Amino acid sequence: MNLDALITYTLTSTALLQPELLVAVGLMLILVTDLFLKKTVQKWISVLFFLVMGLALISLSRQSEVQAQVFSGMISIDGYSVFFKYLFVVSALLAGVMSLFSEELNQNRRRLGEYFIVMTGMVLGMMLMAGAANLLMMFVAIELVSLSSYILVSYLKDDKISNESGVKYIIYGSFSSGLMIYGISLIYGITGTLSLSEMNAVLQNPAATIDPVTLTIAVLLVLGGLGYKVAAAPFHFWAPDAYQGAPTPVAAFLSVAPKAAGFAMMLRFFKTVFFGSATQDGYVPLASLDWVSILAVISVLTMTIGNVTALWQQNVKRMLAYSSIAHAGYILMGVLLLSDSGIAAMMFYLAYYLIMNLGAFYVTMLLGDRVQSYELDDWRGLGFRAPVLAVPMVIFLASLIGIPGTVGFTGKFLLFVAVLQQGSLYFWLALIAVANSVVSAFYYFKVAKILFLKKSADPHAEPVTAPVPAVVLLFVFAVPTIVLGIWWSPLYNWAMASVRMITG
Amino acid sequence: MNHNIDAVIALSAVLFGLGVLGVLTRKNAITIFMSIELMLNSVNLSLVAFSRLHNDITGQMLVIFVMAIAAAEVAVGLAIVISIFRNRQTADVTEINLLRW
Structure with missing residues (x-):
């Protein structure tokens, strides 16, 4: 490629990557304005x-027709990645508004500029994660997101708990990114390429001799990095500590957006690398690696550990952290199904999980700021003192359990149907997931019980x-949680239309 | 030159193992970060070796990125350790235990 062609190619790629560039x-x-x-x-x-996020939304709507790989196959632009990019930008907007009402963030007169700078960087990283079609891009994007989240978690510099969660988070995080990059180097050693589609070609080539043991170890190591990002079971330990210590809007943002980004990247990695030639159904796994069983085990472990440990949590933020681990387990079921409906169910789940989980964290933040505590014991009888806040909380909790009438039910239903469509082989997986949902009802109801059925320690409590704008935002979360439960088809159809990713 | 690739990969695996061991056993946060650096640098070694094996430059490209990211990670990590040290006069991870289960 001569220089002119190279420049033209770069410019074309740049033009296609408008939303990312806008965010950058x-x-x-x-950064400069803040100075x-x-x-x-x-x-x-x-x-x-x-303003930046709004403009990114607008330019995303223009990106949605594009199907291309840009920058020599580094980044894929397709319906799949655009769907996720919408999720990231919307959740950044909502979490940004949340932070304006947070007392933790505003009380000590810290500059909010750096907070929003880091948040923007995180959105950029997640957008790149959703499109990454090359191991190099995957690693850089995941690290951009991780580094931003370390800073956001330990943002309350004078708070010992925030410090502590920051240091734990970064040690776990850099350890698992070390594992991931080692896995990447092994994969590079085996296949001689970093591009996911070329890797697929190498694995499909019958002449290539690939040691299955090395490949399994390498993929497990990469899965370590990805599993850490979505807080899946052996790599979930950071989540409760990080969420409890982080400012609540940050915890809310971390529990939805990077998780969605991790799932987007995980699915693209497995679907691009380990599938045979595209048939009518599109998904024939290569025999070289039984990653479906690996993911099934991780999924079961993740949801069980999350739900069971959540049962005895006394701190609401920590309980929500374990709940988000459990939800990662459910969503993993959608990843390991080899079907369009599985992917669509996963995308739908991530989309509404964003709304209901941000909502739950938002109420937690408002109540916690006002009672100065996140301990369940201090929340006794709070439902009668703050009905405007507590009633939406019950809606979010009901949706997190999956009570019919809320979007949580619809999402779980679609996911379980997708699982059962794959035949009796997956029956036990669906069974464990249903059992887990039942277990989860106990701890979600515990919060509702404490809010409404227990008497407050002080009968004359105020x-x-x-403030009114804060309550308005609350309805932005609560209304879709109900409405989407009944009128879910547009969102699901959009997810269904976006499942196919281009492989270059 | 290609004949020694096994030895280089073995060395990188040993260094990586030492790094993992360091992360798991060390108590001082700064030593833990040094062990993580060791992990990342052992990966760099194996990437360069593989790059040589395949006669392909992308592996070495990745090394540059790993170095930059490692530097950023340590910068953020040390900043957090400094702020925790200011508040609690310790960088010992066994004493950093306000959050449990």
């Missing part, structure tokens, strides 16, 4: 953040209220 430019813009903003008006930096 926005990051620098926020010149006086401390008294620094809250206005958030306006710039919302009613708890929140």
